[in-house]
Amino acid sequence: MWSQEVLIEAKGLTKKFDEFTAVDHIDFKVYKGECVGFLGPNGAGKTTTVRMIYCFLPPTSGELKVAGFSVNSQCREIKNLVGVAPQEDNLDPDFTVIKNLTVYCRYFDIPKDEALKRANEQLKFFQLEEKRDVPIAALSGGLKRRLIFARALINQPQILLLDEPTTGLDPQARHLAWDEVRNLKKKQVTIILTTHYMDEAAVLCDRVLIVDKGKIIEEGKPAELVKKHAGDEVLELDYDEKLLPTLKEAFPDAEFERLGDRLQIFTDKPHGVFEGFLKHHPFQNVAIRNANLEDVFLKLTGRGLREE
């Protein structure tokens, strides 16, 4: 799916803000053509890492190379190859939609005619054509995100950085964004995205890095991580202390996790174990579902109260 050519490489990468360590000696590699997701709770260091990749923030220590260029000394080269869709809206409110794109082209030394051509293409793709001459303030949140996405692609980047690209989008706009990410993957564009949405990461990412408190605590392919940490199936039911002995007897190898007033039981036994069990124990308010990336995430980043 992707080559073995390393496009981004971090070694001991660290970023401190005064005494706070946002990114703490992390090592990672991103291969050409790959889509890598940085998952983590708020404040985990995802955005800071992305910002170091496009030279927005200088690392405090460690090494970070993008396409062979060092972020310490070759920012210009790096920024030419990278497209950035930041988390916050930083569209230029002093310009219209089309002018936002053409002015952005100018920063990349893209000639005027070519800039206009590219801008119109992007507007067409993102279905923003009828908003062409509208000021930014007249756009809805979803349209603004689309325009930010379009702007990130205006320099035809080899590497695309998407910082929470679909936060606040309606399902239509989100699927449009996902389609575009898949499209770009086909074109061998390397993509790094940060997200809180585990379904998004599972659908789009070839590989995910789970970060917490500035450290990478796990990495791998989404399906493999699910298998490894959450098993196959999950039984969910209302938490009841009286039931615990029965359940533990039935599933001695399973993992029990309490999330508020719900109990989750994880097993890597083949499908059907829970179903068989429930035939003899008709509990109320119970659900069997496949384990997913969110289970992995919650388990590793430690939210919810744990039993044992």
Place this chain on the structure above:
Amino acid sequence: MTSPNLRKSPARFTIPKLTYRVWKVWQRNFDVFTKTIVTNFLPSLLEPILYLLAFGFGLGGFIPSIQGQPYIKFIAPALVAIAVMNGSFFECTFASFVRMYYQKTFDAIVATPVSVEEVVAGELLWGATRATINATMVLVVIAAFGLISSPLFLLVVPLAFFGGLMFGAIAMCFTAAAPNIDFFNFPTFLFLTPMFFLSGTFFPLTSLPKVAQGIALAVLPLTQVVNISRSVISGHLEPILGLNPTILLLISFAWIVIVTIFFFILSINLMKKRLTS
């Protein structure tokens, strides 16, 4: 342990590396300016006319002459200098702050091959340009009132640019330090307003006590711009503290050059520090 240790690199002040990309930032601001030219243009035209009416004709009627010229002629070059100061100071404080803090325009630009240093330098050059535009408009107004008596008056244009660059660079240091937009009340009322009155603008510096004259000449940037503006517009500059006009002009010229270079470098470094940490 091959990784270079960059930890705690203290505020290392460097001479900024700038390329032609500075002009792309300038051009962005210019594009916005031309789009909003009516709201940008008319108020700045009205202001000098009001000053001329109020101070020149109103107050001037009670003042027979000042340094051998009508009062209105005395203040005309100062109005140009004030336009230089206000033009770039407000551009590089309030306007730059809005772009940096509220609009995040700088954040968007530095994701492209344009560097932080170039963004700030572009803002400074734009501030200088605003000063030049404003000063030129005042020049047109005072010319229309027949208040120009030196053939060298066009030298006001480059003066406005470099004077504007100086005020803009000083202003940008406040922007680098500003926690919020209300902070600019301090430099506006504690720095700009005193200068407005005490830089030989509406009365000769020589009417002040000697100490005050010395301070005005040594530390107030507007005094320097007024001195040069007065000599190229009215062709006439009175000695201050016994220094003859030629010496005064040399002092003011050197003062502007040195202070501009100093604050240009300082403000870019301070802004870089603010924006990258």
